[in-house]
Amino acid sequence: MKSIFEENAYHEIKSRIDNLNENSQANWGKMNVGQMAWHCQGPFNIMLQKENYGLKPSWLAKVFFKKALYNDKPWRKGLPTAKFLKAKEDKAFNSEISTLKTLIDEAFAEKAKTEWEPHPAFGYFTAQQWGQLQYKHLDHHLIQFGV
Numbered sequence: 001m002k003s004i005f006e007e008n009a010y011h012e013i014k015s016r017i018d019n020l021n022e023n024s025q026a027n028w029g030k031m032n033v034g035q036m037a038w039h040c041q042g043p044f045n046i047m048l049q050k051e052n053y054g055l056k057p058s059w060l061a062k063v064f065f066k067k068a069l070y071n072d073k074p075w076r077k078g079l080p081t082a083k084f085l086k087a088k089e090d091k092a093f094n095s096e097i098s099t100l101k102t103l104i105d106e107a108f109a110e111k112a113k114t115e116w117e118p119h120p121a122f123g124y125f126t127a128q129q130w131g132q133l134q135y136k137h138l139d140h141h142l143i144q145f146g147v
Contacts, residue, residue: 001072003131004104004138005111013138017101019147022093026144028077035087036141037096042085043137044103046119047130048110053084055120066122070132075140107134 002009024033031039045051068075111131118124125133 001070001132002135002139003128004107004134005127005131009135010104010108013104013135013142014101016142016147017097017104017138020093020097020142020145024145024147027146029144031087031144032090033145034091034093034096036145037093037100038087038091039081039085040138040141041096041100041103042082043134044100044107047116047134048103048106049117052120055084057123058121061121062123069122070125070129070136075136077144104134104138107131 002012004010004013020033020037022033026032026036042051042053046053046055114127116125116127116130
């Protein structure tokens with residue numbers, strides 16, 4: 001699995017984001033492109049400790065879902081979205097994309113960091129797992145929007 005901390009993967013993701021526009025249509029799901037950009041900020045906000053969204057530790061999540069967050073198996077289309085990451089209203093494409101790209105840059109700037117705070121629901125991730133999780137989530141949604 002690629003990692004957002006790898007130079008090539010970082011540039012690939014940024015380039016794919018640059019191929020989105022406010023008229024980009026989803027191949028599946030209910031989000032529009034602005035909502036997707038807003039949604040994708042959540043995992044970065046958690047990793048960079050900007051938000052915790054009131055998440056609580058979950059042994060169920062750790063046992064059954066944690067490895068799926070960063071393994072090589074692609075996520076299926078139409079997976080349910082965590083309530084706190086569901087956009088309830090339209091989001092402005094340009095500002096949400098700008099914020100997302102800033103968060104990606106902030107994460108990439110931390111690529112040499114070896115120890116991260118635990119995820120509030122899933123617990124400890126290695127630096128490699130955090131990077132893979134971020135790449136996998138972005139890749140999933142960029143595929144959703146055809147880029």
